[in-house]
Amino acid sequence: MQEQTIIAQVKAGDAEGFGVLYDAYFEKIYSYLFYRIRDKGITEDLVSTTFFKAISGLSGFDERKGNFSAWLYRIARNSLYDHFRTQKITSSIEAAEAVTDGSDVEAAAIGREFSEKARKLLELLTPVQREIVTMRVWDDMSYKEIAAITGRSEASCKVGFHRAMAKLKEVAPLAVLLLIFFCTISS
Amino acid sequence: MNEENIKKIVEELCAADGALRGKERELAALVRELVVKPSVKPDPDFERALRMQLIAELSRRKVVDRSFGRLVPRFGNFILSSIAVIAVAFAAWFGFSVLHPQKENNNVVALLPAVTITRVGDYAFGTIAVAPSPRTVSVPKVENVQALMQPMAGPVALPTGESSATSSEEMNAKMQIMSLSPTPAAPSSASPAAIGYVYRGEAFSQSDAAVDVLKRTTSTFSLGDVAAILGKTGFGYAGTSSFGNAAITNLTFVQDEDFGYLVTVDLSGGNVSIDPAPGRWPSVAGNAVSKSLSSSSALDIANQFLKDHGINAADYGEAKVLGNGAVVSVFYPEVVNGREVYAMDGEKIGLTVEVNAQYGRVESVHGLSVQNYEASSYGAIVDTAKIISLAKQEAGSGVVSAGTGIQELGLGTPIRAYVDEGKGLLVPAFAFSIQGQGSAAPSIIVPLVEN
Numbered sequence: 001m002q003e004q005t006i007i008a009q010v011k012a013g014d015a016e017g018f019g020v021l022y023d024a025y026f027e028k029i030y031s032y033l034f035y036r037i038r039d040k041g042i043t044e045d046l047v048s049t050t051f052f053k054a055i056s057g058l059s060g061f062d063e064r065k066g067n068f069s070a071w072l073y074r075i076a077r078n079s080l081y082d083h084f085r086t087q088k089i090t091s092s093i094e095a096a097e098a099v100t101d102g103s104d105v106e107a108a109a110i111g112r113e114f115s116e117k118a119r120k121l122l123e124l125l126t127p128v129q130r131e132i133v134t135m136r137v138w139d140d141m142s143y144k145e146i147a148a149i150t151g152r153s154e155a156s157c158k159v160g161f162h163r164a165m166a167k168l169k170e171v172a173p174l175a176v177l178l179l180i181f182f183c184t185i186s187s
Numbered sequence: 188m189n190e191e192n193i194k195k196i197v198e199e200l201c202a203a204d205g206a207l208r209g210k211e212r213e214l215a216a217l218v219r220e221l222v223v224k225p226s227v228k229p230d231p232d233f234e235r236a237l238r239m240q241l242i243a244e245l246s247r248r249k250v251v252d253r254s255f256g257r258l259v260p261r262f263g264n265f266i267l268s269s270i271a272v273i274a275v276a277f278a279a280w281f282g283f284s285v286l287h288p289q290k291e292n293n294n295v296v297a298l299l300p301a302v303t304i305t306r307v308g309d310y311a312f313g314t315i316a317v318a319p320s321p322r323t324v325s326v327p328k329v330e331n332v333q334a335l336m337q338p339m340a341g342p343v344a345l346p347t348g349e350s351s352a353t354s355s356e357e358m359n360a361k362m363q364i365m366s367l368s369p370t371p372a373a374p375s376s377a378s379p380a381a382i383g384y385v386y387r388g389e390a391f392s393q394s395d396a397a398v399d400v401l402k403r404t405t406s407t408f409s410l411g412d413v414a415a416i417l418g419k420t421g422f423g424y425a426g427t428s429s430f431g432n433a434a435i436t437n438l439t440f441v442q443d444e445d446f447g448y449l450v451t452v453d454l455s456g457g458n459v460s461i462d463p464a465p466g467r468w469p470s471v472a473g474n475a476v477s478k479s480l481s482s483s484s485a486l487d488i489a490n491q492f493l494k495d496h497g498i499n500a501a502d503y504g505e506a507k508v509l510g511n512g513a514v515v516s517v518f519y520p521e522v523v524n525g526r527e528v529y530a531m532d533g534e535k536i537g538l539t540v541e542v543n544a545q546y547g548r549v550e551s552v553h554g555l556s557v558q559n560y561e562a563s564s565y566g567a568i569v570d571t572a573k574i575i576s577l578a579k580q581e582a583g584s585g586v587v588s589a590g591t592g593i594q595e596l597g598l599g600t601p602i603r604a605y606v607d608e609g610k611g612l613l614v615p616a617f618a619f620s621i622q623g624q625g626s627a628a629p630s631i632i633v634p635l636v637e638n
Binding site: 016 | 196200207210213217218229230233237240242243244497
């Protein structure tokens with residue numbers, strides 16, 4: 001069934017229909033938030049917030065002004081930023097550091113798993129570039145999707161990503177060269 | 188992200204900047220490095236619970252919308268506008284209360300049974316006192332008496348699946364079983380002066396040093412608040428302030444049409460009941476009941492009614508159909524955290540939907556209660572021997588309704604449950620069945636709070 005049809009049905013009062021949307025987006029939204037928070041409890045809290053906000057605002061959702069996916073991600077993104085603001089954390093990188101430096105064993109284990117190199121590379125970017133890069137490579141989003149969520153133009157997102165990669169290539173050539181070396185000898 | 192996607196990203200970069208051509212391997216390596224991300228493993232219980240809460244919330248909104256929508260044409264504009272204001276406040280109040288179930292909210296109330304639990308401090312509800320209730324034990328049929336009176340042949344077979352958990356409590360339970368092996372008692376023709384209970388269930392353990400006592404959270408409208416809202420409408424309702432600190436504890440809605448309903452919301456008790464609208468149902472007494480309903484038809488009608496009104500029957504235990512007369516009752520046991528809820532007299536608590544056989548319609552719904560709780564940790568009894576002893580003690584507080592010479596009855600393996608102590612507190616408990624009494628018979632309830 002078309003997503004638009006399901007949304008129309010949910011708006012008309014079909015509560016069970018929302019379950020279909022939830023099933024389609026739960027993991028994506030959970031992942032999006034978890035990648036940036038890396039704390040299970042806070043992620044669950046923010047996922048709850050996101051979906052409850054979604055059902056509250058669904059009646060006002062206008063599919064002519066954007067697709068449901070982008071709309072839902074925008075809610076998740078705003079919830080994330082609200083969380084950062086209340087925690088006085090300025091970025092997901094800082095949030096990640098706060099978690100990995102803490103005593104939460106689970107979060108610490110996840111932190112170790114998360115590439116230290118990737119974290120350091122991302123730290124080199126501006127917040128805008130970082131957001132575009134993480135959406136592109138972590139969340140597998142197209143530029144069109146990133147543009148819809150962040151409110152920027154598609155072209156601006158492409159340029160942002162390109163500049164970010166160029167910057168990383170310049171400032172981290174050694175890391176890249178080493179990686180290529182290891183990739184070559186291991187293949 | 189797979190290699191194909193990485194390649195795609197690199198292609199895009201090169202297309203955007205021709206100077207990057209020839210450096211594809213470096214770029215790919217860079218993307219590969221960035222792609223490394225934390226692994227994600229959502230908790231399936233969380234996913235399921237949130238899904239249920241969301242659907243229940245949407246259903247609840249639908250019910251509220253529909254109820255008020257039906258009420259609208261029934262009243263004059265003057266009264267209607269005022270009711271609409273209250274309705275909005277009511278809906279908003281209920282709506283906001285179920286948001287963010289995991290966050291602290293001292294006024295958590297929901298109309299429908301989407302269970303939400305908010306943790307509060309330990310021993311937050313004071314002393315838990317669960318008073319035993321008078322019990323009437325139906326003595327089993329005579330043909331079962333001999334079976335009940337048979338001593339167990341040899342040692343009790345203990346479940347091997349729990350062999351790794353050789354806690355002291357479990358050992359205590361095993362020892363208790365051995366020591367409780369019933370001694371054959373000769374049936375007496377005289378009425379028994381007292382009935383004895385013997386534990387004949389399997390070994391069980393209770394190793395949780397603390398258990399969560401749940402408290403239903405409810406609230407009331409302040410009449411002053413409502414008056415203030417109504418005052419703003421310009422309809423002259425501000426005079427309600429003369430009632431001082433009065434609070435609105437009940438709201439009643441009438442669906443003023445044939446076969447309409449009277450919906451009563453008990454805000455202080457957190458209950459909703461649905462009854463026939465006065466004068467809107469044909470008098471059954473004046474009409475001979477000519478139709479009967481099969482159990483499956485009654486169940487279908489009840490299930491459909493609940494579905495139509497946004498009440499998820501899946502939130503309850505397995506429904507049972509009771510009776511087959513003019514009104515057939517369908518009982519849905521209340522389930523919280525996967526455990527059934529009992530009254531202290533051992534009867535299950537739940538939602539009762541009564542179906543009118545003559546009209547094939549649901550006539551009333553009772554026992555629909557708020558499912559929002561605060562949870563507070565209390566010390567628990569971990570000594571299974573003590574639990575069994577308390578079960579025997581509790582069972583012994585009853586009265587035997589008929590004398591057949593039975594002196595001992597067997598208690599079956601307990602299941603984990605909650606007991607509603609009557610003031611909105613659900614206390615974790617063990618429910619022991621009495622052997623030979625049938626599955627519908629009351630159980631023996633032993634609250635687990637150490638007190």
